[in-house]
Amino acid sequence: MKCVFTVNVDVEAANVPDGQKHLIRFRTGRVLNGLASLNTEGLEALKKKSNGKVKPIAYFPIGTIYESPAAWKWCENGMAKPFDDECREAAGMTDADVDEAHRRFVRDFEKGIQPKDWALYDAGVIVGYRDDGSYEPGPKWDEYQEALAKAREQEDDDE
């Protein structure tokens, strides 16, 4: 069965089946931060230039179609979408389920949102964290702050 990855995924190059090794790309850092993506030739050139100090990480970029008996698991995990009926059937997910799983994957792993902040992220109050750990405001931030202020005023009035 086949799936198509909706996020960049690290792979163990040696264990990718021979017929699919051509799908592998290499990176030298976090793909999510937009660092260079290289094909095999590019990697060799970079290794040579850096005197072998570069430590390449093999990965499949977004959009890679991969055939594996485990394809449905990555759909359930939010990393991929079914590419054929076999995978769709094994995953047993509607398109909405697949989208929701992907949204959760982005929230949990790409944005690194902590469980205590899931409600804020899901409601659009925050979109992530700044480098200092504080909240990165989302589209509903101001609305949320106003609601908090009103709730505080109400508490003061009640006292």
Place this chain on the structure above:
Amino acid sequence: MAKNRSKGVIFSQEISAVYTPIAQLTTLSLSGAAALTYDSTTLDGGAPKTYANTGYAETPEFSAEAFYDAGLSGHQSFTDLIETPAETNFRITHTNTGATTQTFATVGHKFDLTFAMEDGVKGTIGGKVTGTSNWPT
């Protein structure tokens, strides 16, 4: 040099060559790695005992606690390793700026499940690293 947060660390299990992040982890540890020594103290030596390296290294055990979801394939993939033991690669993606990765092969996988009145359902996974731990260099 930087003080990196634990928040954002990713622990992935290799499934069919793809490193698949394990969801809902709350802790992760890798402990017990050590260069092994032997007692090299001699009768004609000084008072303080001495030790020397054997040339071997003890590999660490990994352990991670998660809010366990029995219906999640990502969690089932780990417990599959208990029913069908198999040497399996795991990867830590560190939280430093370069997102350093550390990959190691593991065996002897184990799982503890806890239901407690004042907590969510928790599962603790663990295993033994075999061969190099690939500590970042």
